[in-house]
Amino acid sequence: MAREQRAVVIGGGIGGLTAAAALHLRGFRVTVLERARSLRPAGAAISLAPNALRALDVIGVGDRIRDLAAWQGDGGLRTPRGRWLARADARAVAERFGGPLVLLHRATLVDILADRLPPGSVRTAAAATLADPGAPGRPARVRTPDGELEADLVVGADGIHSAVRGTLFPGHPGPVYSGFTTWRVVIPLPGARFASHETWGRGRIWGSHPLKDGRVYAYAAALAPAGERAPDDEKAELLRRFGDWHHPVPAVLAAARPEDVLRHDVHHLAEPLPAFHHGRVALLGDAAHAMPPTLGQGGNQAVEDAVVLAHHHEDLAAYTAARLPRTTAVARRAVRVARLDMTPHRAAVAVRDTVITALSKAGPALFLRGFDGIADWRPPQPPYAAQHTQVGNQRRTP
Template sequence: MQQLRAVVLGGGIGGLTAAAALHRRGWTVTVLERAGALEPVGAGIALAPNAQRALDVIGAGDEIRAMSAWQDAGGLRLPGGRWLSRTTSDAAARRFGGPVVVAHRAELVRLLASRLPAGSVRTGAAAVLTDPGDAGRPARVEVTGGEGQAGDGTEFEAELVVGADGLHSATRRTLFPDHPAPRYAGFTSWRLVVPRPAAPFEPHETWGRGCLWGTVPLHDGRVYAYATAVAPPGGRAADDERAELLRRFGGWHEPVPAILAAASPDAVLRNDVYAGTEPLPAHHHGRVALVGDAAHPMTPNLGQGGCQAVEDAVVLAGLAGTARTPGELSRALAGYTDARLGRTTDVVRRSARVGRLSSWTSAPACALRTAVFAVAGRLGPGLALRSLDGIADWSPPATPPEPARRPVC
């Protein structure tokens, strides 16, 4: 009997996790990625314990922990170098069941892709949803092109389509055309990966007036750094983005100047930050489910964008994996919305609150913020971790045993 078919639109972290989880549940999966290769723009990604437990579901948790840098200690600083608060991996483990680990995004993508059969991922394949389907008919997708190429007109019919096409998701617009688009959060971001400076340092996030900088080590001897700053949308440096970072952060404490000295101008990535202004009415419609930024774009301030995408993927696959009939699949997708909509809405809002706090530019307001952080720091690392309570301690729901094959709905 023919296996269930799923088409995943987007080969990022959420899409590949969904594909791997569905394949593990016995589905035939095709991933359509518009880029010419599964080579994400190089930057790090923090994976909190909730995401690691989700990756355990597809047998990838131990491997990602092995290829990641554990953050043994770190904390919050001021641009002059003063520490406001500190925390440790032991404190995070006691509170959330494990530490936050940081991996290179490209390594995570390769790990997830390795969980799929050869030929499952088709790159250079931009695709559009042409019919979301319903309980009585499958969904349909058409390949319209790719990087520098016209579409070949290939059509796919599937029992399930997973919209994992990111922040400006065309799939989301097709399903919910009247829903407000993500809105500019008021600040832009930079990311870079460089060799580790010779001088020792502790991982840190440093907050200034309307801007912040973060530095975390990777397991391979490199360093992942990120920064945000209040700026008009669409801005670009007149010369290059490394020079822009030097102007904004070059006078901050070490290792910030050393990292900028080690960066090449073409290695600095800049992206404006957008987030959802209100939750979608559902994370599914017909036979289509949305995951990650396609469903709930959020600011990066809690480090949960990729983590929530991974959660989405394993929850969706766990529920869809129980379906044997069209009615059961419809109920599974409704269950996916029930399981994810409220949780991700809360994470989006909490992350936005931290983003607004980090964007304060008023000197008196920033002085008050510093005083509050300093008091919190003196009360111990547990208080500093409270922003992730109810988030990083999440565990995936139990799922039935994995089937070898399932009939087509």
């Protein structure tokens, strides 16, 4: 009888849990070590594009997520005064990329992923360090407060400031500040009716999106010095920066409490890693290729990483070969978009808005072309379950 293989996943975020579920399906005995006391993430939503949904089909949760999430795409891009620069159509997105763009709370996704694992697989409040990356003929070793664990495969999914990455590649410069900070809020907003939108100003953006459960997810970003914080509270800071923008921005701000608002500076890996693996250890998600959120692909790429890693678990060099070029290209595109949507220069904003309007008038296909090669990605293995993957079988969110 073949020996049961063991995998240790350091980090219980979306990428780590997806990897754990995918490896469990491959027959691994999986342990997830999460430093925080709970898997439940703070209040924020995640947008899942068709590429990530197809990856989630591989572990059998894609259809459940499609049923629970709100379709995105019926909305568009606006100016702070409310003028539409570009209108989007959810159906056009689905037809071009073979599936919908959906939005759901991160906590919902985490719960769905954790449910795919056997009881006892996840340990919270479990700080872990990589003691030995291992090698052929020698297992990797992970040190925890309760002792060491040996593993045939260790997955470093410990985020942008990854300690596992630092152990594997000590000469890498690590993340750099992207030049802007972000705010996020998820709140109930009874009676509010509006189309999803992202609004681009000068050095500032705002997005408002209804969730299927009746709440609203809103996010904002602005150029700011690294580490800067509001002198009073972050809701007051948002009011100063966005309080006079178009509906529903003032309504969202009026409904939010100061404690609802999360603020984080944005960092990314400007220099790609030389590889996503070393010894018996593989990196994924922000630990491997942190990028600005301007394409909404950070979590999506982590999900892709996870199912590709499970596919190539016997050949980590093949995992690097499959993922490093793709994620590097997506990350560089995200940096370029950040320069475009966060530009502070009045003349550049005028040119940007004119070009976007012209592209939109030329047709949605031309505007959506920016996601070609990203949202149309397909995993290397067939799905275990997917009833609504084809456009003709999809059900719209009411």
